[in-house]
Amino acid sequence: MLSRNVSRCCEAHRRCRAFAVLAFGALQVESPMAACLRRCTASLRATATVASLSSDHAVLSVCKRCEHTSAIATPPGRELTTKEQIDELMDAFAEACELITDAKESVGTTYFEDDMEDAEKQTHDVLKRWESLQAALERKGTAEELQKVRNMYDLKIKQLKAELETVREAGGAG
Structure with missing residues (x-):
């Protein structure tokens, strides 16, 4: 449920290109959810929205205005299928x-x-x-x-x- 809310929030900020700061503090997140939340959604003149996790709560924040990137780095020594x-x-x-x-x-x-x-x-x-x-x-x-x-x-x-x-x-x- 949290990952769906984060996705909706990211999409809303991409569409309206708002520059705001969001914080979800002290939310209990199980470790399998960590992978879903560690995604950067960025668009030119939009915000880079990054969800980062600590051991027992998630923080979603708009970090900065950035250039568009849709690439995710491949781990060294591994070719993409x-x-x-x-x-x-x-x-x-x-x-x-x-x-x-x-x-x-x-x-x-x-x-x-x-x-x-x-x-x-x-x-x-x-x-x-x-x-x-x-x-x-x-x-x-x-x-x-x-x-x-x-x-x-x-x-x-x-x-x-x-x-x-x-x-x-x-x-x-x-």
Whole structure:
């Protein structure tokens, strides 16, 4: 239940881009919940919301304004599985779609350039992840799996690039 409340809170702050400080003090949290709460939700011009745990209570606080990141560091000596790479790709893809939507909504405003820059950076990140995933599958020599992944995600990636270009043209940044 606590993790659901934390998720809702994080999402609300991402959407409204508020800069507030939240504290959940002295909440009893079992150790299995720790993994759910240790996630950073960040968006450009939004807050980095980090839930940290001590032994018997959780504190959720907005630490600072930060650049967008959707990457989670891989432990040294461990390569991501194909499924994990796809999951990260789709997380980055969803964030890119959201940023493109923000840019589309801000066409004609003073925020357009910043929103467009954010969308371009995130789309570039998605494209790098996509190329990396394909290269990893080629190195493994799994042509069947590579073709399956391409069939499932190639159209989405192309659509993302097309949407970004459409917004760029609409804003006169082409």
